Amino acid sequence: MQKTNKNIIISMRKKGRSYQYIADHFKVSRQNIWALINYNGSSTAKLQNKKNKDKKLFNGNRQKVIERDAYKCQICWMTEKEHKELFKCSLNVHHLDGNKKNNLLKNLMTLCIQCHSSIHRNKKKQLST
Numbered sequence: 001m002q003k004t005n006k007n008i009i010i011s012m013r014k015k016g017r018s019y020q021y022i023a024d025h026f027k028v029s030r031q032n033i034w035a036l037i038n039y040n041g042s043s044t045a046k047l048q049n050k051k052n053k054d055k056k057l058f059n060g061n062r063q064k065v066i067e068r069d070a071y072k073c074q075i076c077w078m079t080e081k082e083h084k085e086l087f088k089c090s091l092n093v094h095h096l097d098g099n100k101k102n103n104l105l106k107n108l109m110t111l112c113i114q115c116h117s118s119i120h121r122n123k124k125k126q127l128s129t
Contacts, residue, residue, distance in 0.1 A: 006036055013037065031113060035089060059103035062093050069110035078112040092116040098123070 005026065012022050019030040026033070054062040071080040073091060083091050094111045095102060111119070 009033060009037060031087070031089065057100065057103075058093055058108065061103050061105055061108060065093050065105060065108040066091060066110050068105065072110065073112035073115050074109050075115040076112060083112050087113050089113070094119065 009022055009026075012025075013019075019033050023030045023033045054060055058065070066080070071091070072078065073083070078086075078091075080091050083089070092111045092113060094109050094116055096107050096109060099107075
């Protein structure tokens, strides 16, 4: 995306627009919008963002889980390397019980973006029926 689009996206986020709303507007994925805003800096900034995300969302256990799961999605077995080539980002870590405050290692598992999205889509369908 062009720099002007990035500025528009940041402006839309400041106005409270969701990542999904912005993604639909630009006809791209939510992940692309999120990555553009959060990971378009230097490699030092990327590393710092990853560390902050790990600490904030997983109580420092994100990397431990990915290592424990041998750098593979636990559903489709996509490797970290394949994932980065295909999606330009790291594997996801999922809270099995859905409680983002429960960061015990036994409650976390490594997933690719597709499998992680699929799990959350299926949960939403179950809730709506």
